[in-house]
Amino acid sequence: MASTQSERATARWAAAAVMAVFFANGFAFANWASRIPTVKYTLDLEPHEVGLILLVGSLGSLLAMPLAGRVIERLGSATAAVVSGVVAVAGMGAAVAAVPAGLPLGVAGGLLVAMAGIGALDVSMNFAGTHVERAIGRAIMPWFHGFFSLGTVAGAGMGTLLSRAGVAITVHIWLALAVMLVVVLVGVRGFPRVPRRDPLPAATVATTAPATPATRATPGRGYLRAWLEGRTWLIGLVVLAAALTEGAANDWLALGISEGFDVPEHEGAFGLTVFMTAMTVMRFAGTWLLDRFGRVAVLRTCAGLAIAGLAVFGFAPSLPFALVGAVLWGLGAALGFPVGMSAASDDPLHAAARLSVVSTIGYSAFLVGPTLLGLLATHVGYRHALLAILVPLVIGLLVTGAMAAPEPARDSADTATGATVAE
Template identity: 50%
Template sequence: MSGDAPAAGADRTGLRARTAVYAVFILNGFALSSWIARIPSVRDALGLSQSALGLVLLCGSIGAVAAMPVAGALVIRLGRVRTVTAGACAVTAGLLVTALGVDGLASPVVTAAGLLLQGAGTSTWDVAMNVEGAAVERRLNRSIMSRFHAGFSLGTVLAAGLGVLLLAAGVPTWAHLAGAVALALTGALVAVRSFLPERERPADGSAEHHPGVGLRRAWREPRTLLIGLMVLCMAFVEGTANDWLALGLVDGYGVSHTVGVAGFAVFVVAMTVGRVLGPLLLERFGRVASLRGCAALAVGGVLLFVLAPSLPLAVLGAAAWGVGAALGFPLGMSAAADEEASAAERVSVVSSVGYAAFLAGPPLVGFLAEHVGTLDALLAAAAASAVALAISGVARPHAAGVPVGAPARSGSTPS
């Protein structure tokens, strides 16, 4: 991909769309992490055991995984703008119900129902913004998907930092989540107005004009499914940190909830830095080598976090874990979207497989935590990283597609 910056005014539409994609990624991460920051206090407020908490978190994952297979079809039928809008509305409604379940009714069932809706909205929003991000990459001819995902991580950092302050100030869950989703929804509605123009669709809403492979065929492609498996492993690595890293510090190192959330903030800061630097790694080493290096670092980071003899070393492990988890998901999305015509279908399939990690992860780690303790249960993330390391070669740029993330040609630089 050419690294030459567009001439002034040469592609204002593409540059505005790039800014809009950054915005929706940041807001998606902000909304999700606002909930994550409340998990330790929600566990105590509802009096949940580790396994019961895992089952409540599972509902969010069920919603996410259930919506994934349909999200690609929604993008094709409704377009990226309306799909992101629908997802943002569902996230807003879901987190408001979750807040009601925690503070208003003290009901794990209502809380779980809210997370079910929130998960569906998050995954729908996720697929649509990744398809738009891939379209912007092609429009600008620049490898910047990892930086879009850095925007997501920046949103999680901002939400985690805000969560520390609000927890310390004793702000209730309902006020925290209501404010977060109001900001996320308003921002998303403004941002999508600058997305790239989409192809006109037939008046009957059919997809006959669409030249892609189709969802059914995409589900039978070995490369697409293996990319999904790799993304699943790295999503498990990231999701385990999202759900359990703060609790691992609280239960394993005897720190307060505030310190536990601060440790999670270290993880997301490190992951954000890794995603910002991603294009530099891609230029120098290419997609596959970058993925392998990150997966190996994630293995080491998780091991250090779990086995560290002191809290500072555990926090260092959290930082390495974050950098290692940085590129798996975004580069998996780029690999799935190598061919523009089939990007929506393949991103939907890869996301569906990958989000299964969020379905299986919470109850699996919760079950392990009941038997071996929260900290040792996190070793499952190291095992998942090792699997991703072994199969990373499947993300090699598709010969027939746009080589997003391939080693740069002479003289090219990433955005």
């Protein structure tokens, strides 16, 4: 009994640690996103130029994420998260320093480094989260992403207030980055420890069953094979649609409101806060919804909400209607990414490889999205350009059935082991 209580306490501490890092990542990113209008106006950029800068940042994530799984296996998710966080802070700090200096190329270069760090941190914290989820035995991945959303709400709210107060972007973002780094350094102390070069945890907080030949991983096995798996690609497409839906709001919603309705930039930041609040609510409700209705039904409903919300936002005749659309959009965008991470990890033996593949496919949204939307916005405006996201949303809706857990994955999950806590 004492052992069981200790194991539960260990699992709760690990969950809290992972949630803290999710929060910190979202907090730093949203502070940056809330000041994109400031970057545009300070540097006097055209929409397509903003898109190109964001594109360069996305390249950083795409370069880092395919390697993240191997780095995690060799260094552990805690060490990988710390290194990733430091890289993200250094890059973002350099990017915002280039804004008052009038150096668009400096902003782009800083974002390249920053988004490489954020992308690798994303894989590290999701990897840790899947092991905690398996140890607890519930679909709590939406809660982790809910804390990311809480971080985005706090970050966007902070951005709204500091933008309205006229605080310099460098002071604002450096403060946010300091908060992020401190939380990451403290949070990773509770990350689950997984044997290096082995994506399957060998120790557990839920069982002490020994590893069998069927569950023992081979070092480095499965990375190339994961890129050839049909189900992994279909999961990646659902995550891609979700990432486009969420990422388009992060990059363009504030500008869509401030320029589309000719209002001050802090009102655009408020609209982004509304969107992120809706996402947060849905993510915390997500575990109950998934337990009750299952992945496929919930994700199809979310896709419908996102489609409706984008349409309302794009065609809204006034700001209040646009905010209603932002709420529906946020509710619909909330669960695709976290559920995709869980689906990619149904078989713990290949979790690290498949997470890297699915994350890379998902983050390719940030490669295509900023450039495409920036070019469209030049001709039709920001709000109407965002309607292009309806296309991947419909495609994602059509392949949502791939998110259902296969029977072998369930059996594997039942016999899979959990993780001990990092010292």
